[in-house]
Amino acid sequence: MLNIKMIWKKQLYAGTGGLEEHDPRRGTCMIVNLICLIIFLISLSLGSTFFFITGKFAILIGASCEEALMIGVIKLNNGRRYSSANTLICAGLTVATCYFSAVFGRMFQAQLMLVALIGLAMFIFNEVQVRTFFVAAIIPLIVLVEANWQWQWIHPVRTGPAIEESIRWLSYAVVISLVILSLYMFDRNKKLLFLKVQEYAKAVEFNLVNEVKEGHAKTIFIRNASHEIRSALFSINGISKLIKDNLQTRDEWRDLEILAEHLVAACHNLKSVTNNLLTQSKLEAGMLGDIHNEPVNIRQLLRNLILISQYSANERQVKISFYASDAIPQILLCDGAKITSIVTNLLNNAIKFTRDNSNILVRVDRHEDNWQLLVEDEGEGMSTEMMETIFEPFVTRASVTRNTEGIGLGLHITRQLVEAMHGEIAVKSKLNVGTFFSVSFPIHALGANEPAVSAPSLH
Numbered sequence: 001m002l003n004i005k006m007i008w009k010k011q012l013y014a015g016t017g018g019l020e021e022h023d024p025r026r027g028t029c030m031i032v033n034l035i036c037l038i039i040f041l042i043s044l045s046l047g048s049t050f051f052f053i054t055g056k057f058a059i060l061i062g063a064s065c066e067e068a069l070m071i072g073v074i075k076l077n078n079g080r081r082y083s084s085a086n087t088l089i090c091a092g093l094t095v096a097t098c099y100f101s102a103v104f105g106r107m108f109q110a111q112l113m114l115v116a117l118i119g120l121a122m123f124i125f126n127e128v129q130v131r132t133f134f135v136a137a138i139i140p141l142i143v144l145v146e147a148n149w150q151w152q153w154i155h156p157v158r159t160g161p162a163i164e165e166s167i168r169w170l171s172y173a174v175v176i177s178l179v180i181l182s183l184y185m186f187d188r189n190k191k192l193l194f195l196k197v198q199e200y201a202k203a204v205e206f207n208l209v210n211e212v213k214e215g216h217a218k219t220i221f222i223r224n225a226s227h228e229i230r231s232a233l234f235s236i237n238g239i240s241k242l243i244k245d246n247l248q249t250r251d252e253w254r255d256l257e258i259l260a261e262h263l264v265a266a267c268h269n270l271k272s273v274t275n276n277l278l279t280q281s282k283l284e285a286g287m288l289g290d291i292h293n294e295p296v297n298i299r300q301l302l303r304n305l306i307l308i309s310q311y312s313a314n315e316r317q318v319k320i321s322f323y324a325s326d327a328i329p330q331i332l333l334c335d336g337a338k339i340t341s342i343v344t345n346l347l348n349n350a351i352k353f354t355r356d357n358s359n360i361l362v363r364v365d366r367h368e369d370n371w372q373l374l375v376e377d378e379g380e381g382m383s384t385e386m387m388e389t390i391f392e393p394f395v396t397r398a399s400v401t402r403n404t405e406g407i408g409l410g411l412h413i414t415r416q417l418v419e420a421m422h423g424e425i426a427v428k429s430k431l432n433v434g435t436f437f438s439v440s441f442p443i444h445a446l447g448a449n450e451p452a453v454s455a456p457s458l459h
Contacts, residue, residue: 012037015085032073094117094138098145107168296334298324309347342373342418370443
């Protein structure tokens with residue numbers, strides 16, 4: 001019994017592997033397989049029975065051909081030749097109906113069978129041309145069947161009243177089964193269509209919402225980018241004029257050093273904004289580039305970057321401190337250009353959102369087989385909701401007491417660069433205490449492998 005169930009299930013689901021539940025091809029394939037199995041069993045059992053009762057080989061030949069036809073349809077479905085299988089079952093059942101109509105005569109309800117086949121074909125085929133062709137082919141056959149009954153061109157077999165009654169009711173049963181299957185397919189297709197419409201509507205709604213959000217975010221991005229660039233250019237222009245005036249009057253020479261620092265800071269800010277804009281355009285175009293590892297003196301690189309950023313920090317009396325653990329190798333194999341972008345963005349972020357007259361701490365330490373870059377500020381901190389979105393593009397973080405905003409790309413680009421280098425970035429923050437960023441990369445060092453130490457604790 002178990003083997004019979006397994007065989008039945010295997011034939012019923014032949015050709016449906018890999019098709020999703022809502023795929024119309026799956027439902028059509030299963031219905032066609034079910035029809036084939038039912039007709040195969042009817043032909044096998046009743047065809048043999050009627051042959052032994054009547055002794056007419058025409059019945060046995062027709063039943064055997066029909067059985068072979070049903071097996072062929074299932075094999076075509078199993079080979080994923082769905083169109084061929086659908087065409088074969090409709091054409092085969094039509095021919096079989098005409099054949100048995102000629103064999104059994106009026107006792108076989110051929111007209112009803114052909115009409116039921118029209119309904120079945122309407123749901124099996126999706127193409128209007130195929131449906132039209134099939135209907136156009138069946139209508140003349142109905143006329144020919146009726147004409148054959150009238151003029152007896154082909155003489156039917158002679159059977160007893162009991163067999164004639166059995167065949168007649170069997171014909172009704174087959175017709176009713178085909179009608180029920182056709183209605184089932186209609187109902188199933190309607191539900192699938194409704195589900196597709198719902199999914200499409202949800203997708204359209206989701207896309208519209210995203211487009212509105214992206215449009216709003218990009219509007220803010222363009223506004224903030226314009227503000228940042230304009231502010232930097234105004235600063236450069238103003239400082240340049242002051243330097244020019246001092247040089248012309250040769251007064252207050254001691255102020256030139258301060259003005260030069262401000263000029264360097266303004267240029268540094270402008271460079272950071274333009275670099276982030278260019279990097280974001282490369283990210284959107286899929287042109288981030290490969291990782292180019294090279295020997296880098298990580299301590300010297302960080303000192304140089306901190307020295308440049310200190311000019312910007314001086315405007316708000318912010319001091320940047322640097323600590324490098326002895327556990328970090330002197331030379332690391334890494335992409336120096338990408339490390340520069342990462343450190344610059346983290347330092348700019350810390351300078352922008354720390355308090356005036358506060359400290360920023362930059363640390364490099366080792367944890368197991370990774371080296372870590374840690375940047376800690378003393379700003380107002382961030383809420384949990386803000387930390388969840390801080391790495392998204394065009395998301396800006398305004399300080400609680402200062403209306404300062406960036407263009408919303410620095411941290412997003414930083415995360416993309418970190419992940420491209422197979423590293424990890426994390427953020428922790430406490431309101432009114434500060435924010436702590438940590439970036440971790442695998443150690444690829446030149447020289448001896450120094451012992452590992454524990455990483456500094458977070459806030």
